[in-house]
Amino acid sequence: MTDNKINKEGRIGAANKQLILNAAEFEFAKHGFKGTRIQQVADRACLPKTNVLYYFKSKENLYLAVLQQILDEWNSVFDHATKEDDPAEVLAKYIAEKMEFSLTRPDASRIFALEIINGAPNLKGFYKENNVAWMEGRVEVVQYWIETGKIQTPNAYYLLYHIWACCQHYADFSAQITHLQGxxxxxxxxxEATKAIISLVLKGCSLEIPEKYR
Structure with a gap:
């Protein structure tokens, strides 16, 4: 087999896997893990069911791959924030990124929310260790900002929980928003909503809103 053929097959395989992951994201968000069938995913991806099973072996493996993709894509500027950074700029950008994800990837947000609501049974392996380590690192930065008087907020954990709740609401409860607003x-x-959340959070922390987000 030539290198060109190997590269071509690799590109086709990568493209097919992404098609399957995109289709699975839609189906898992709509039907949940238990209600989703491999055939539904295959039909939406316009691929044979055997292709789905070839790449992912089982529905459980496919679901875990979707969850991992969501977590990977949730990486943000806040992941690399340091104690020396401007908290107003960091928090405003973080909120904007979370809202952008809710706008462009609502299905991904809903899958993650359903998984957490159900006790995170499929995230206990990689999620607990990685997420706890991430949270400890981010809380350390925010706590430093608090102790040095850069921001005014009583609890670093609650600040982050509040940001998540506000931003992910626009994806997880979009049906309610559509119903209420018509x-x-x-x-x-x-x-507009992004600027509103940034204003609420930053003013609540006694921070000046960066010009870009006013």
Whole structure:
């Protein structure tokens, strides 16, 4: 087998896997883990069921792959924030990134929310260790900002929980928002909502809102 053929097959395989992951994300968000069938995923991806099983072996493996992709894509500027950074800039950008994810990847957010609501049974391996380590690192930075008077907030954990709750609400409860407002939120509404959350959070921490987010 030539190198060109190997590279071509590799590209096709990668493309097929991504098609399957995208289709699975939609189906798991709509039907949950138990209600989703491999055939549904295959039909949405326009691929044979055997292809799905070839790449992922089982529904459980496919679901774990979807969860891992979500966690990987949730990486943000906040992951690399340091004690020396400007908390207003870091928190504003973090909120904007979380809201962008809710706008562009609502299915991913809903899958993660359902997994957590059900006790995170499929995340106990890699999620607990990685997430706890991430949280400890971020709390250490925020706590330093608190202790040095850079921000005014009583608890670093609660600040982060509040940001998550506000931002992910726009994806996880979008049906409620659409019902209450009479229409689905578009990009302009998301931009307004993003600025509103940034204003609430930063003013609550006695921070000046960066010009870009006013």
């Amino acid at each position: 229409k689905q939120m578009g990009e302009s509404e998301f931009e």
